[in-house]
Amino acid sequence: MVGTAGRFDAVSTVSTASTISTVAAVDTETPLDIGEVAARSGLAPSALRFYEQRGLIESTGRNGLRRTYSPAVLDRLALIACARQAGFGISEIARFLTAGPGDTELRRRMAVKADELDGMIARLVRMRAALRHGADCPEERLVDCPEFMAAVKAG
Amino acid sequence: MVGTAGRFDAVSTVSTASTISTVAAVDTETPLDIGEVAARSGLAPSALRFYEQRGLIESTGRNGLRRTYSPAVLDRLALIACARQAGFGISEIARFLTAGPGDTELRRRMAVKADELDGMIARLVRMRAALRHGADCPEERLVDCPEFMAAVKAG
DNA sequence: CTGCGACTTGAAGCGCGCTTGAGGTCAAGC
């Protein structure tokens, strides 16, 4: 159940309601219900509820008791996923997402974070080089390969 | 207590015993006791014990009942930190570190991981761009800034 | 020789990011 990730199962909602657009253009109006969003984002409904509870996303309404979301939430989820992978915590992301106009403090912290990302990216690039080298390095134990270790040390 | 990270407090061990080397060249022989390693790596002794228990590092002996480590462990810890930041789990890192000669399966997985890092690095780079832009974007709410959102979507 | 303080062990605890369970509600298909 868990391993079997998001499969499409409620595409009907979208395809039935198109009376306006010419082709199959991406609908930015019709609300998606949580199942759809889950399927498209690859996240579990429980995760979406969790995010909503934490203020990362918001539902635009209900269909019965099912949450419905604006299609725009998908972009937002992409952003969240991106930020998560960059090492941001949930509450931190929430702060970024709810950033007001005069929130100079937060903007400053964003710049700081960007600088941190510099270092992180550099480390990841070295890690990647190390892995690539390690993948076909003839050395017995990887740890004994100077090139492998060097890739990590530098920086 | 916790916030007050590793401060030097056992440097005596090293400085007292130097009868050999000419200058203050980095000693690759004299074992470091756990406090030293903790101070130099920025990790807590408990974390070092934890890593040892999980097979990520190994102590070379004891000084009384204190663990002692080869200075080489510092490189290894750097590698581990790097790998951790790249999203590797502890047990996964252990497998990489204990890689044997004929472990082709593991080498293949390293290549896969390297490819995953490609995507990850790309996302981080985009995240960085988004943060840099967001840091001085005049838009009211960051989420409303098309350039900010675009930085995340692409890719 | 006596403290002191940083280490030792093993087990329990914590924060984070969700997931799972119990018990319930609703919309749609038969």
Added chain:
DNA sequence: GCTTGACCTCAAGCGCGCTTCAAGTCGCAG
């Protein structure tokens, strides 16, 4: 109309990566 099944809420649980606790041991300064 009734069943089905995906959602609902709220609370508890889980895996990961360490940290903390309790009780004990040791090396070194005074």
